[in-house]
Amino acid sequence: MHISQPLHHVVGRDIVLDEPLAGLRDAERAVVACLIMFHRKKVRPDLEPAFLRLGRRNQVLVLRLAALLRIADGLDYSQNQMTQIADWEGDSDDQRSTLYISGAGAEENARRAAKKADLWQDVGFGKMQIVALEHADMPPAPEATPEPDESSHALAREDVGGYRVSVAASDGLAVMGRRLLRSYFRQMLQEERGVRSDDSVEPIHQMRVATRRLRAILQIIRIVAPEREVRYFRRELQQLARALAPVRDADVFLEAVQDYATNRPEPAAPELGMLLDALHTDRDAAYARALAYLDSERHARFKHDFATFMTDPGEGWQPAVRVRDAAGSIIWQHYEGLRAYEERIDLETALEPQIETLHETRIAGKRLRYVLEMFGDVNDMATPVERVLKPLVATQEYLGSLQDIAVATHYIAALEAQHGTLHTDVASYQGYRQSAQAGLLEEFPRRWSRLLSEPYRRDLAQVLVLL
Template identity: 30%
Template sequence: MFDLTPSEKVNLKTIADTDTKNLSRRAMIILMTEAGQKPENIAAEVDLTVRVVKRWQREFAKQRMAIFPAYQETQILDESGSQVAEVADRTVEAEVAQAIPVSVKKGTPQEQLTEPVVETQSVASGEVLTSIGELIETKRKKAKDVTKKAKKKKAKKEKIISLSSQVKMGLEPTDSMAEAGRKVLAFHFEYMLNHEPGTRLGEDIEELHDMRVATRRMRAAFQVFGDSYTKKSALPLLKGLKKTGRALGPVRDLDVFIEKLHHYQATIAESEQAKLKPLLDMLQTQRDKARQTMMDHLDSRDYRRFKKLFGKFVITAGMGAKPVKLGDNPEPDQLRHVGPMLIYDTYAEVRAYETVLDGAPISTLHQLRITCKRLRYTLECLEEVLGPEAGRVIAETKIMQDHLGDLNDAEVAAGIINKFLKGFAAQQEQLPLEEQQSPEQIEAYLRAKQNERHELLVSFSAAWDRFNRREFRKMLAQSVSVL
């Protein structure tokens, strides 16, 4: 804990929301440390090593905000006093209050609901979520240049970002599987809704990423808890999740492809960068079409009905739950009784691949990636009731998953570029020689993807050996043993 000042908190939140990746990560490290997160969890969240996280923790303890080279402290108070700050605080509080689901505002009748709204705390306990997240303001103008009226207008546009590491789902070991699942689903459903406006706006590709991840985690939650619900109640929800995921997925995949291509483009000579434009134009055209399909889905009546149904499901205790046999011969239904089996069943599915990995084709490794992701999501669903080792287990599972994900991305990219080059060559043959464009840099990018694929295949064995070591199994067992 750093005991951050109010000024430091505001400025760290602003830096965390910038487009400068290194500085943004650095700010997130400090904010998550202040929130009591372990270095292992922080490393997994910001996609850095634990060593780097600890280094920036030490540097901040010594230098405070000086670790941000371009940092200029934003003054919160205007020269005449604190009135602007107070207005800003009230405006942000009102904005947060609007973002908090109606059903969790104390004293609000259920009959007033017009859109699905959710509790992210225990439904049974009636605890109220008091904050959507810590990161609630971005890029403020200097207070001395902002009038009270302008401050209110700006607040309407400010972004509210949930920091899931600081908000709890409210799981208890004695929860029934149905109600534990409801809490998990409520948490990620709210997260999805929170990132829908940014996804629609389309200015920050990470908004779409976060919304898509939320849909995936809800589907994973149904894999963990789905047997506790009737098919009649669960199938419509799963159908809506799959439709939404299929609408979001192609746009996100193209975002990643385009972003990686831009990064590569920046590494070559400026005079050569334009030679990648035909490939970029093709990808952008595909993305525009995929985005229109996505927007059609988000604007559809089916999607609105899905949100309404899902919202009702996650705030209604007992809804859709299968009856549980109690009495002298009860069936296991509490989280502490069923959770260990769910974790080890999924882990067994991952371990089963060790019998076929020698010389395995990329298609097999792709299936292993999906299974690793399922293990990670299962652990994340239950992390609140697991031991402290769970954070590191999740982080190491993510490392394995990311290695396989990068391999799959390189394989898919190589296939797309190959197909593009064939069409590009045929297209160029129809043009006069002086108008034809060189495929040189596109071919070079194809070779780069092929080299990346080769390197990831060669290094996979070492990555697997690290993941599949005895220490990992020990940490997993320790994290489960508390149940």
């Protein structure tokens, strides 16, 4: 069993969700999982799959129980179990209450419990004051183990993203898959907040990355997961990514045009400003469509259903298949999927007409990358996995630059078809991008041969040996 002190609440949550608990129904087990998750640090119910799968009544129950549990946890911050509740006073008129405690370490425990009473107030119980009574004859409490500082508001809106899932080769593939789904689903939900606020272009990008990783995980665990559900969720994630794609394409193109306009030797002509205006208009329209999708009943239903899927190891799952039973063949099959493009890419002819094939190659490379990253934390595989990831990621990013140029070329061609001959400044920008494309294409044979080489395959085989 993997124990992580900083993430012990996550580990505990995962144990409850992945192991049968006698006498508890699925929803009740999800309630327990939420209480474990919410007793520590900031409470983020809208990011927790176990919470999202619950009905409204159980969600209210979870928050109320968590409010009590957080105070109780603070009352034993000194971990000596000597705190006693001496008295309690409540005022129903102004919704204020005071809890009096005594015992060794009561003063420190009172401070901690008062800090963790944030959720008590957030769920509508009113303000809680906790007072430590003085007892001169009480022995001093042992020094408490410090914890990271937490926000004064329990229902916080900040987060650090997904967390790493540590597994062993002997763990079940289904268990690892569900834990990875919970991690990246949490990250996707966090990025959705940023997409809605639209303060930065990065959340759109990272949310799309999260959807791709989730689809990759579903594809990997399809041999141990219910087939119909896997197909459904992969389809929904693909639809979500498509809803966000036009916004991301516009963001990338806008950044490139703005960079070109800023770094030109002479000021950009007004006509280039017209290109920027067109991009901003299209971006605004694409963003409005993306928001409409995020606000749709379809998306809300998907999030609830997906949360249930990854927190309920019910019928259709195959728990007996271990990571080491399948990881090797999964990794090598994805490499074979990438290497198959060796027959489709003709290095003896011009590569520009083969841009679409290069884009498909990039997608195959992404799939291999996600698989390697998924299994990268198994045992002590970080170093050998990093050795094969480094050239793969570099090639993927390089091919991404080519794809960005292809998107820009198609956009400008569409503008020309709509408005007729474009201003020479736009044509100059188009020539600039095409020149950059030619330079990038010259690099492809060298990068591609590295991924097809015998040393690379040997490094990849070493990863399989460690399983």
